[in-house]
Amino acid sequence: MSTIQEVLSKKVPEWRYQAKELVENHGNKVISEVTLAQAYGGARGVKALVCDTSSVSADTGLIIRGRPLLDIINILPEEVFYLLLTGELPDSKALEDFQAEMNEHTEVPEYVWDVLRAMPADSHPMTMFDTAILAMQRDSVFRRKYDEGIQKRHFWSAILEDAIRLVAKLPAIGAGVYRIRFDKGPIIPGDNTLDWGANFAHMLGLEDLDGSLKTLMRLYLMQHCDHEGGNASAYTSIVISSTLSDPYYAVSGGLNALAGPLHGLANQECLKFVLEVRDKFGGRPTQADLAEYVWSRLNSGRVIPGYGHAVLRCPDPRFTAFINFSKEHIKGDEVVGIVEDLFDVVPPILKEQGKAKSPWPNVDAASGAVLYHYGLTEFSFYTVLFSISRAMGMVSQMVVNRALAIPITRPKSVTAEWLKDFVGT
Numbered sequence: 001m002s003t004i005q006e007v008l009s010k011k012v013p014e015w016r017y018q019a020k021e022l023v024e025n026h027g028n029k030v031i032s033e034v035t036l037a038q039a040y041g042g043a044r045g046v047k048a049l050v051c052d053t054s055s056v057s058a059d060t061g062l063i064i065r066g067r068p069l070l071d072i073i074n075i076l077p078e079e080v081f082y083l084l085l086t087g088e089l090p091d092s093k094a095l096e097d098f099q100a101e102m103n104e105h106t107e108v109p110e111y112v113w114d115v116l117r118a119m120p121a122d123s124h125p126m127t128m129f130d131t132a133i134l135a136m137q138r139d140s141v142f143r144r145k146y147d148e149g150i151q152k153r154h155f156w157s158a159i160l161e162d163a164i165r166l167v168a169k170l171p172a173i174g175a176g177v178y179r180i181r182f183d184k185g186p187i188i189p190g191d192n193t194l195d196w197g198a199n200f201a202h203m204l205g206l207e208d209l210d211g212s213l214k215t216l217m218r219l220y221l222m223q224h225c226d227h228e229g230g231n232a233s234a235y236t237s238i239v240i241s242s243t244l245s246d247p248y249y250a251v252s253g254g255l256n257a258l259a260g261p262l263h264g265l266a267n268q269e270c271l272k273f274v275l276e277v278r279d280k281f282g283g284r285p286t287q288a289d290l291a292e293y294v295w296s297r298l299n300s301g302r303v304i305p306g307y308g309h310a311v312l313r314c315p316d317p318r319f320t321a322f323i324n325f326s327k328e329h330i331k332g333d334e335v336v337g338i339v340e341d342l343f344d345v346v347p348p349i350l351k352e353q354g355k356a357k358s359p360w361p362n363v364d365a366a367s368g369a370v371l372y373h374y375g376l377t378e379f380s381f382y383t384v385l386f387s388i389s390r391a392m393g394m395v396s397q398m399v400v401n402r403a404l405a406i407p408i409t410r411p412k413s414v415t416a417e418w419l420k421d422f423v424g425t
């Protein structure tokens, strides 16, 4: 049994006991109410899920297993994956074992490359990435064991096997999508002496003279890993997984939700917006010109990409981490400069306009600009990067949910007629 399987074998009974106690002793306590407006409004704010891997508070942002993001900002993506799965950070031996276990599964099956090369040349990188994951569904350990009759109490362990096998391959698949889709030459084999984030930077094949692209990829892949249970992509994947579809189906499906412009695709939209500003003004505009531009965009009924959030009511700590990174590693870049100016200009304008509940930047306001600096200029690829990381949170949530035997998701819907009857109109 691998180290991570052993660690979880000890934890799962504790998690089960805690959930059983809560439900048995407090199962009838009301934790949330649903208004008619919430039923029409994307169920915003309705507490109807349990997610222990992370939480998002309005004034702190992402908290991973009880640790605010900025407190653990320098850990490796593998460490955060271990943390998401187990609730604790690995010591150096556990990290080494975990990395070794992931390294056993980095090899991408040849048929995946055949599938990707057969796709139309103008396919969106997200379509290619999600298709590659789906194509590997035939290799699911959970599916095989389920067909063989595995007992329900062991589901989580088979899901964990799939989780590690799948996540281990994602950097290679992501880098492969980049090189195939944008004609960058042959696929670059991985170097398993490197850590997960550095290996991804290596496989992309971009110039990295001072090694800071590797640092950026560690940061990028670490901090996009999870954002509690109710965000559109995590929720989608959790719903799929609740049907006992395996993690290949569930991650691929969840990432299709991440591909929407209001969600993960926003990083692509956001950089497009920043480049539009640069092109319109022939460089970095004055803050007064920028303010006028932001107002004209708002007045034409368009959103300011990278600003606002469904839950956060403070600058996203992931945005702060990117800005801190760029201050340390990137000097005099006009695109990054525009991102910094937008941070000064946009919040007061959104406050004055008074529509957005949060005037603050979310992660996507800065992520594209730093990637662009390193020559990763194909912005339709950015959501793939996000996906490689977010898959860690999705599969971790699946492991926990199967450990707790959470049943198939099935909230109740009502019709407009039912609502009218209910309110008596």
Ligand code: CMX
Binding pocket: 261, 262, 263, 264, 266, 298, 302, 303, 304, 305, 306, 307, 308, 309, 310, 311, 355, 356, 357, 358, 362, 363, 364
């Ligand atoms: N610019 C202009 N208007 C905005 C806005 C922004 N950045 N953010 C919100 N608003 C508007 C909404 O469009 C909405 O207007 P209507 O009432 O006319 O429909 C109003 O403010 C209230 O919206 P909200 O409750 O504050 O925001 P939501 O929870 O509905 O939506 C989000 C959240 C992120 C989709 C929204 O802020 C937005 O569209 N932002 C721009 C896109 C973006 O940056 N997305 C990335 C999100 C991060 C992620 O999930 O990956």
